[in-house]
Amino acid sequence: MGxxxxxxxxRWKGLGGNNMGEILRVQNLxxxxxxxxxxxxxxxxxxxxxGEIVILAGPSGCGKSTLLRAVNGLIPHMYTGEYLGSVxxxxxxxxxARMSELAQTVGLLFQNPENQIFMxxxxxxxxxxxxxxxxxxxxxRTRVDEAMRQLGITDLAQRAPHELSxxxxxRVALAGVIVMRPRLIILDEPTSLLDPKTAVELVELVRxxxxxxxxxxxxxxxxxxxxxxxxxRLVVMSEGRxxxxxxxxxxxxxxRAAAYGISIPPIPRLRNQLKRDxxxxxxxxxxxxxxxxxxxxxLGR
Amino acid sequence: MIEFRDVTFVxxxxxxxLRDVNLKVEKAEMLAVVGENGAGKTxxxxxxxxxxxxxxxxxxxxxxxxxxxxxxxxxxxVGIAFQNxxxxxxxxxxxxxxxxxxxxxxxxxxxxxxxxxxALQFFGLEEYRNSSPLALSGGEKKRLTLACILAWDPEVVILDEPTVGQDAIxxxxxxxxxxMLRSTGKTTIIVSHDVEFxxxxxxRLVVMSQGRxxxDGPADTLMRDEGLLEGARVMQPQLVExxxxxxxxxxxxxxxxxxxxxxxxxxxxx
Numbered sequence: 001m002g003x004x005x006x007x008x009x010x011r012w013k014g015l016g017g018n019n020m021g022e023i024l025r026v027q028n029l030x031x032x033x034x035x036x037x038x039x040x041x042x043x044x045x046x047x048x049x050x051g052e053i054v055i056l057a058g059p060s061g062c063g064k065s066t067l068l069r070a071v072n073g074l075i076p077h078m079y080t081g082e083y084l085g086s087v088x089x090x091x092x093x094x095x096x097a098r099m100s101e102l103a104q105t106v107g108l109l110f111q112n113p114e115n116q117i118f119m120x121x122x123x124x125x126x127x128x129x130x131x132x133x134x135x136x137x138x139x140x141r142t143r144v145d146e147a148m149r150q151l152g153i154t155d156l157a158q159r160a161p162h163e164l165s166x167x168x169x170x171r172v173a174l175a176g177v178i179v180m181r182p183r184l185i186i187l188d189e190p191t192s193l194l195d196p197k198t199a200v201e202l203v204e205l206v207r208x209x210x211x212x213x214x215x216x217x218x219x220x221x222x223x224x225x226x227x228x229x230x231x232x233r234l235v236v237m238s239e240g241r242x243x244x245x246x247x248x249x250x251x252x253x254x255x256r257a258a259a260y261g262i263s264i265p266p267i268p269r270l271r272n273q274l275k276r277d278x279x280x281x282x283x284x285x286x287x288x289x290x291x292x293x294x295x296x297x298x299l300g301r
Numbered sequence: 302m303i304e305f306r307d308v309t310f311v312x313x314x315x316x317x318x319l320r321d322v323n324l325k326v327e328k329a330e331m332l333a334v335v336g337e338n339g340a341g342k343t344x345x346x347x348x349x350x351x352x353x354x355x356x357x358x359x360x361x362x363x364x365x366x367x368x369x370x371x372x373x374x375x376x377x378x379v380g381i382a383f384q385n386x387x388x389x390x391x392x393x394x395x396x397x398x399x400x401x402x403x404x405x406x407x408x409x410x411x412x413x414x415x416x417x418x419x420a421l422q423f424f425g426l427e428e429y430r431n432s433s434p435l436a437l438s439g440g441e442k443k444r445l446t447l448a449c450i451l452a453w454d455p456e457v458v459i460l461d462e463p464t465v466g467q468d469a470i471x472x473x474x475x476x477x478x479x480x481m482l483r484s485t486g487k488t489t490i491i492v493s494h495d496v497e498f499x500x501x502x503x504x505r506l507v508v509m510s511q512g513r514x515x516x517d518g519p520a521d522t523l524m525r526d527e528g529l530l531e532g533a534r535v536m537q538p539q540l541v542e543x544x545x546x547x548x549x550x551x552x553x554x555x556x557x558x559x560x561x562x563x564x565x566x567x568x569x570x571x
Contacts, residue, residue, distance in 0.1 A: 058468075059468040060467075060468050061438070166338045166339070167338065193338075193384075194338065195338045196494055196534075196536035198534075200536075261468050261470045262469055265497070266497055266540050267543065270543070288546055290543055295547070295550060
């Protein structure tokens, strides 16, 4: 790795290695679409630190998509309406920044990678965003190679994207986001079209990318059982408001979570029930830990 | 009701998507098909309404070969809600979309109105009656495809990844619909990755891998077979996994799995 690349990564890792600053600050945001009677997002506050993995959950129509649009700038630049409060990503105030600046700060991975992949070869596809920014060819080469290496798809460089498996397509689409070196990546239901084993691989990949690059992830997901293991926080929305925000173990143990329409994964659900029945259990997600605790409880050791 | 006899299907690219599949589904049975992406699950169900015809072998629906029937004729009996609703929605409004097949099948105006109202109300789509289907969210589009199919009341209902994009409340509703289909004697086939959704329904389970049916039996039994699931890259439901962890130690508290419930010295949770 050359010095230039090294410095570049330092910069990328949250500006001079300071990862812990805020990357996203949503302050008292309310938004109402022009024809709507109700606000889609109401009095919303959210602060995300650099390098965090945050899951955003809530029933259909709770305002998740509107919030994401307000983060990546589609609101208010494309969708206008009544907009109160403010959203800042990195150093940019979203309502004042240009879309091209935001595109380099916030990356978005769609639910269906087919909507995002369209070139004839994997590496051309990954390079597409950089080509649009007129990045010099040498730098483009370095960054595309690096993105392919990080996603473990170097051997697919010359393949046609439509020939790939769903899991591979998802990685190519993610490489196309990573190559832009955003500070925040939004994943919109990233596992919904993947089989569970492939989904687990994607989840592990997200964790590794965060650890290696310090990128912050904001993930919208209904299927929580896989993602809660890597998340630092779980934020629950209901009727446009933030109603719960905390460590995933605590949030899933909160009786209100189910009432807000969150799919509580089987193990936390069982734990909650056993606790209501009087068993002194911790919080957790895995069957292994729960088996250990139950054995300990039952056998007195 | 449905029978696959030595069915092989080879894509134009030369890739075999189904290999020597033999499968018999009786009337009123509930079948769930699991397997990793590309295992052949969707290819399998597309043979039931004749969208695909076997390269080798025979598919029979109600005793008749699908090669001798048009897809339109088969569709009257077999409704499929596809994984990606965008492939299936094309009308200018939700109402027109739901009425489309009913009109094609020659239902009376009165019956069309009755079924239309029922389906839109049942699936919570009433308020979108005049909206374009393309304006709906992903989860709403999936509900619309289901509403369209149940409105014409086919004998066989096939759901391809029905839980994708559905929140907890909708999933519960979906589970209720599937139970209702079973109790009204419909033949139901569910293709899904969502083992946590499938397991409590206790269907007959077909496990596919690389175009083959590698196992066929009660979900309760097959979901305990770690080797089988590992080989087919299918996850084990977490409560079954917990049960097996508890059983691994000889001095563990009594645990059993029965009727899609985990019992730990008494019934605990479904």
